[in-house]
Amino acid sequence: MNRKPTVYDVAERAGVSIATVSFAFRRPDQIRESTRKAVLAAAHEIGYIPSASARGLARGQTGALGMYSFEMLLGRPQRSEVADAENDILRDLDITDSMIPWDEADEDLLADARAFPLYVDEVQRGFELECKSHGRPLLLTSGSGDEAAIAETAGRVDGLAIFPGSSGAEALERVALNMPVVLFSVPQAEDSHHHVVVDNLGGMRELVSHLVLDHGKARLGFVGGRTVADFSERFDAFRSALTELGIPAPDEVLDDTALGDGRGFGRVIAAVEAEELPDALVCASDQTALAVLDLLAARGVRVPDDVLVTGFDGIFAGRVSRPSLTTVRQPMETMGRVAARLLMEETQSASEAPRVVRLATRLIRRGSCGCGI
């Protein structure tokens, strides 16, 4: 690992100036074919790799797009758990050329759909694919959401996509002064970011209509904390959908357990024990619904016989759960793609007014409402 070759080394070897070296790479048409080849050959011979840092500095932009996640997001493994797993690996890594024993932590269970391709993963995948197809490097980072952590990331990219987090709104505003920012959540306050969101209203209306008109249920309860902006919008949609159907809508959610809460659905449990469950539990997300499904199964409540349960998102785990989960599917991959496009468009042209791009959803009827297994 000697000193990395630079343009100067290439220039010297090819007998040209460093500007010509640069042109050979960035402006092939402004330079004679023969010199270009000579430069490229020289670069090849000494193993020259252009420094993105230097280029970024000179150009004023990095060319990369970023995707920032908050730690402790949506029920993901926490740092401490992760750190534990690391220690095992670290210990074994000291041994060269050896066999690292089977990691019990990587039991087949880890391939569980409940853990991996979650909502954020599918959106991220769309973002990745879009970046790839445009040759844009993608920088993935995560942090606590404090100013330093976000700035650390923002300093490396030309545009930033963010999953909504509990904090960091102010820091994000500051980032948005310098580059386009897109959030995957409904706008809460006034902000200067783009938003990629789904049609919570339409999706919820379709879902509620199905439960009410097709399944003849009238007593519906909503499960989900209003602290998450999209959950809140879904609850509002839930209420207006009921009202449209002439059914009195509850003023409050049945249970406000949100994802990642340590607390676990105390109000749902209480309703089970008091035998006061509504006809259907409309959950704010699939992950919430799957947890509810577990909870009900553990208490002997049958779904969909005793109560219907529905989710929202359409993550993969809902397809393979028993019963499979009736839900409103978001086009998650498309959302990721749209976000990437928004950033790329704005990176190239002048800054534009913040956009809110809303994508249609679709009702997926499955077992947990009685429409499948």
Add this chain to the structure above:
Amino acid sequence: MNRKPTVYDVAERAGVSIATVSFAFRRPDQIRESTRKAVLAAAHEIGYIPSASARGLARGQTGALGMYSFEMLLGRPQRSEVADAENDILRDLDITDSMIPWDEADEDLLADARAFPLYVDEVQRGFELECKSHGRPLLLTSGSGDEAAIAETAGRVDGLAIFPGSSGAEALERVALNMPVVLFSVPQAEDSHHHVVVDNLGGMRELVSHLVLDHGKARLGFVGGRTVADFSERFDAFRSALTELGIPAPDEVLDDTALGDGRGFGRVIAAVEAEELPDALVCASDQTALAVLDLLAARGVRVPDDVLVTGFDGIFAGRVSRPSLTTVRQPMETMGRVAARLLMEETQSASEAPRVVRLATRLIRRGSCGCGI
């Protein structure tokens, strides 16, 4: 989007030199508390975001790790398909504040386990998690594997993890002169990279023993192209395992269809039609096995009744296929983590000799060998 604030702006506002600004961020202890606060406040006020390019240039390293994928990898969607999907999105994106209609391409099928959490995704996830837990930005890129594409990525990172690709070996050698490189494949030729691999020999031996001793099968055929290094190692392991059990091993694979091949298992099909299928088809990977399962089902061959089928990898899709897939599971997430650790260790200390870290595997018995559904 005004000109981005720099250290100079912060220094001016705080009434100090730019060195002090830099110290305020990077060497908090070398500076008086009051000054530090003043600088941080000034930075905060004008929305200063440190430029990673400038820092990287000054320091000689970027701090980020990279993961490079070859386009057209392991049966992933090709660029053309992706491009088509984009066009749809692009068209709709011109509409501000509108509703983007449901994308038929994002049918529920797209949440299919066959498409998404593949081998590479799980490894990538481990890499991501490890980067996250160490606060290291992760740069994801992909390209054709030519020198320019790899250099483009290599110029941005301090270390690079690579999935084995058909090309680019020479370019990689050149990259390895400048930074640590780790490959997820068994070493083919002499190279100066680290390798994170699994115990193909032990895994295959366990699998073959199971088929032979527990299921009493003696006529085993191997499906997989030897062009993929790990597949080739698995075939060798397959043969030696049979030999150890006193069973004559085939000299050649039954069918050399590799992943991503346009061709489709011509030899397997021929064997089906000639009614000359062996007792068991040992496939080089899960994706191969799943394709074989489809193929057999389409031709009325029953698994495991008429023939056993096994995979290798332990991807999620094998759990939800019918029949579910007997396979040798690799600790994919751990592999990703180990790769990240190797890079981080070497980034910090001096360069070391290339390592080959081999991880143990585990046999997962499921329906396709008759052990489950």
Add this chain to the structure above:
DNA sequence: TGCTTCAATCTAAGCGCATAAGTAGCCCGA
């Protein structure tokens, strides 16, 4: 031949930060 034109290349000036080396101011002891 002398002049213009133009393509090919070079010169030189940053880009924003880190940091080695220098300096000012202060406290302290003799």
Add this chain to the structure above:
DNA sequence: TCGGGCTACTTATGCGCTTAGATTGAAGCA
């Protein structure tokens, strides 16, 4: 009172690249 030793800063330089503008040389033309 003065010098030494610190701390807390500043000055000055360079990291490797891009790019506007200067330069060169050859071709084109009257």
